[in-house]
Amino acid sequence: MADTHERAEEITQETLGDGGIAEVGEHRSLWGDVWRQFRRHKGAMAGLVVVTIIVLGAFVGPIFYPHDPFDIDVPNANQGPTLEHLMGTDTIGRDIMARVLVGGRISLAVGFTAALLGIFIGTGVGILAGFFRRLDALLMRLTDLFLALPVLPLLLVIILLFRDSLRERFGPELGIFLLVVFIIGITSWMQTARIVRGEVLAIKRQEFVLAAQSIGTRRRNIIMRHIFPNVLSPVMVSAALGVGIAIITESFLSFIGLGFPSDFPTWGRLLFDAVPFLEIAPMRVIWPGALISLTVISVNFIGDGLRDALDPRLRSG
């Protein structure tokens, strides 16, 4: 009998899991719930693992990797993958793996900072437009204006106009970094602004906003405490998607030769440098290309998982 009972307990435990009925005294926080739901999304978890590995590889990897990305070793140029050079070497014998790892730093840094900037502008514009009726028309037309701008020519013009002056002021690396982040940031906030505005319009009509007003909450605090946390879920999702887009845009800029100079490897720049040697050393194109795709896909999966995890209707279990 005791066995049956134990087995029953076990089954209950298994079916309910730790996300089942909360025991008395046990507390479930909102973010605990989100994490629990996120873990159930296999694609998102895989994405999280891949992104973690790539980020660690880019920022910690070069410390342990024996080759320097800038060491020139002409006799060993254009090698395929060997045990010594895991991804081979380029036309002047630099180790490709070392360059890919270091290149990831800039690509990822640009991706995350630019997405952050885009999210910041987008959320700000969206909240202001949604909350203040008077600003709505103005800000939304501004958003439409940005959406209507032909992004590619705009990028080229901005880079050609400002590259040299920024380089002089902040140095070649930081200058171009700031420029690229700025460009990607200001051309990628519009979707977020539209989504956030829509959410704010719905949320500000809800009774809890009225209730907050009825206890004398300042408008500033109504926005920051009551409205902002409620639009966090679409914001986080656009942030994740934004990272992917920013990484691709950076690669694209570097690929057409307008991003970082070749002494600062980024994934896009490595691609650019490798294209002329496509027939001699095809692997040189594949490594950075694969990493770009892998990162973007993983980040998108994370965004997908976040969306599901942050939606309370899907989280009820």
Add this chain to the structure above:
Amino acid sequence: MADRRGSSEWLRRQDRSTQPARVAADPVLEVAGLTTRFDTLDGMVHAVNQVSFTVNKGEFLGVVGESGSGKSVTMMSILRLIPMPPGEIVAGEAIYDDRDLLKIEIDELRHIRGAKIGFIFQDPMTSLNPVLTVGFQIEESLKIHQQLPTEDRQARALELLELVGIPSPEQRLKSYPHELSGGMRQRVMIAVALACSPQILIADEPTTALDVTIQAQIIELVKDLREKFGTAVIWITHDLGVVAGLADRVVVMYGGQIVEEALVGELYASPQHPYTSGLLGSLPRLDQRGTELVTIKGQPPSLYQFPDSCSFAPRCPYAFERCHAERPPLLPISPTRKAACWWDVETGSPRDGV
């Protein structure tokens, strides 16, 4: 047990500082000629038309009327909580503490909202912010209106949860609204409204969204709190039964106007306005089983037109020419009551001298 001691001490402090309940005619809020309208795409909606009433210290005022009669809009106009635009308070005054709430700066009004006048909303499911803890939302009001050290504030939040009868309040402080039932959430709302011990508590159909047993608990709770703190309560409802058991005085609204005002006993014993009689007549009664319920024939008035005749005239069995031509003002008919009607039900003839 330190908490419990702290809580009762706080109650005693409150007792000393406030007036005992049921003090006669000491107005704490005087509303006069309040007129609110909404400029909508379909036209101007005259939601509240020249509404005047007073609330006395520690008094329980029931406000009854059907949906769309302007009960909520009246109360929300007083604290300027209606969305403006499309809403607009066209005329009137609401005197609290020698200040006209409809005219003072919004910053000054903010110090009255929540601190002096608390508001409980109809639907506890949507009146709490889903992403903030219960404790945070109770403390928010304290944060705004009282400069207290964090520990005192937390202690007060705990006391309040205990006061409104929430079991294991320590844990509930850390709970999110979705973890509480409807009745519990309404208790939390009451705790939020009471946090700064306001002089007036406006409850906008606070029990409509709850089931009957929870309704009874909430009503008992508000009754209790009122006795303890001497808070004046304005209770908006369409449940005449609730009003009969709770209120000192009742205001009946119809078509955005007050049609009758009376002490609760008087109103139920001898309604002076045909609409009130109609309402009371339509209540099912235990001692008259099997008889068909009386209904008020016709439709509620359209609010798209400013009423220049009696809004109730088209449905009124007593209506005569004057009712269709002239709007009856709310006039005193005895020291304790007022009615807005050209017909005198006592004599069965048109009212004299007005």
